Amino acid sequence: MAALMIQGCGSDVGKSVLVAGLCRLFANRGHVVRPFKPQNMSNNAAVTEPDEDGRRGEIGRAQALQAIACRTPLTVHMNPVLLKPQSDVGAQLVVRGQVEASYQAMAYQARKAALLDVVLDSFRRLEAEADLVIVEGAGSPAEINLRTGDIANMGFALAAGVPVVLVGDIDRGHVIAALVGARAVLDETDGAAIQGFIINKFRGDPALFDDGRREIERRTGWPDLGLVPWLAAARRLPAEDAVVLDRAVEGEARRVRIAVPILRHIANFDDFDPLQAEPSVDLIYVPPGNPLPGDADLIVLPGSKATLSDLAFVREQGWDIDLLAHVRRGGRVLGICGGFQMLGRSVSNPDGIEGEPGSAPGLGLLEIDTVLSGDKVLEPCSGQTLDGAAYEGFEMHMGRTTGVGLDRPLLRRADGSGEGAVSADGRVSGCYVHRLFDSGAARAYLLAGLGAASTAEDHALQVDRALDEIAAVLETCLDVATLARLAGLKEPTP
Incomplete structure (x- = not known):
């Protein structure tokens, strides 16, 4: 079967979007395509099919998007190794969708080499069911200090026999140096595995960079496979890396302001992408060191990979005081x-499932208590808002929640049971449902409670249109015939 690997000169150079676009491009040509990423690091994840x-398991959100681009269900084999950061030097290791353990960075370096067989087995399974597998690397192969035992870039590519295309990001500058520098530090074997650059x-004006492209070819010996313009449609796709939050800025003044504090271990912040696309909403991400805005209509506490740690972080930032003042002023709060x-x-963590064992008082805005114990909940969910608007999403969390607050649910599950909790005054609510805002009807209901109108369009439709737009652009700016040939894909004769 055919396969091609897209690696980059660094993180956030656009690999995930390019892979998603190529998946949709070749799927639109009638091929059976599968996405694959050997090792990912992200706290944005999605629940797979059994x-x-x-x-059921979990994989990185980028591979979930790429599966959507391929028009295929999510499986754990699309991202067999997932690292979910819990601290600056430690992460939870998820292997084929299931939590294995938490590792400090140095300990994981010793563990990862043994995961190569798992990674290769998952890749071969996808390869057997597809015409083409498009593989995404992680970080950069030029990080040669991590080359020993590598399973994310060249270590995988050479073991699986997959040709590599290297991507440089011209928007951040020094793209010539990035590509030529990568060639300079890679050894001959790794350098020879790279079959071209993008x-x-x-x-x-693309013509202004013609000389630069020729110079990269001359200095690296790699062929030029295309120049991709700034893809405006990518803004409508779910983002995976929290680096995008570092550049989050306030939008223009709009009818309703919704604020999301950026927790230290924020997870699944792509839950809020549908709100960002609403013309009636001004969605802002509040970075550490800044107070929560006093004029917000709604403050949303997002998901977290380390709940107790981030609860302490909320207090450290003074956001607990801001939240209480916000509620006293009549503002609303939602927790996901x-x-x-x-x-x-x-919130109690008696078994040390998320960081060190311990417990702490919560913010006291809902009559519930949570114990972080038991198996991780990984399951799709669906139901209705209290006015009957349908929603679909998934649960992905440790812990069990109890308390009288659950007697006032925010939502109704498909089986008629309640989901989430609402405070007695109706100003504070929360639930376990990720992707709640994706449903146009449910989003319209929730925004109506803030006095805002909604497009009421399902977010999946917006994402699907964006993928088709990106695929159409890639058809015109990349040497698709050469990419197919390098992958070993037999294209139908026009």
Whole structure:
């Protein structure tokens, strides 16, 4: 079967979007395509279909998007190794969708080499069912200090025999140095595995960079496979890396202002992408060191990979005081997943599932208590808002929540049971449902409670249109015939 790997000169050079666009491009040509990323690091994840043992798992959000681009269900084999950061030097290791353990960075370096067989097995499974597998690397192969035991870039590519295309991001500058520098530090074997390069995120007249592209070819010996313009449609796709939050800025003044504090271990912040696309909403991400805006109509506490740690972080930032003042002024608060847990009376972590064992009082805005114990909940969910608007999403969390606050649910599940909790005055609410805002009807209901109108369009339709737009652009700016040939894909004769 055919395969091609897209690696980059660094993180956030646009690999995930390019892979998604190429998946949709070749799927639109009638091929059976599958996405694959050997190792990912992200706290934005999605729940998969059941595996061979009937268990659902989790994979990085980028691979979930790429599966959508391929028009295929999500499986754990699309991202067999997922690292979910819990601290600056530690992460939870998820192997084929299931939590294995938490590792400090140095300890994981010793563990990862043994995961190569798992990664290769998952890749071969996808390869057997597809015409083409498009693989995404992680970080950069030029990080040669991480080359020993590598399973994310060249270590995988050479073991699997997959040709590589290297992507440079011209928007951040020094793209010539990035590509030529990568060639300089890679050894001969790794350098020879790279079959060409792509320049990404170009703005302006492409002719102005013709000399630069020729110079990269001359200095690296790699063929030029295309120059991709700035893809405006990518803004409508879910983002995976929290680096995008570092550049989050306030939008123009709009009817309703919704604020999301950027927690230290924020997770699944793509839950709020549908709100960002609403013309009636001014969605702002509040970075550490800044107070929560006093004029916000709604403050949303997002998901967290380390609930107790981020609860302490909320207090460290003074955001707990801001939240209480916001509620006293008549403002509304919504918590999703970890944020929902923080809004309760207490959070306990007796078994050290998320960081060190311990417990702490919650923010006291909901009459619930959470104990972080038991198996991780990984399951799709659906139901209705209290006015009957349908929603679909998924749960992905540790812990069990109890308390009288659950007697006032925010939502109704498909089986008629309640989901989430609402305070007695109706100003504070929360639930475990990720992707709640994706449903146009449910989003319209929730925004109506703030006095805002909604497009009421399902977010999946917006994402699907964006993928088709990106695929159409890539058809015109990339040497698609050469990419197919390098992958070993037999294209139908026109």
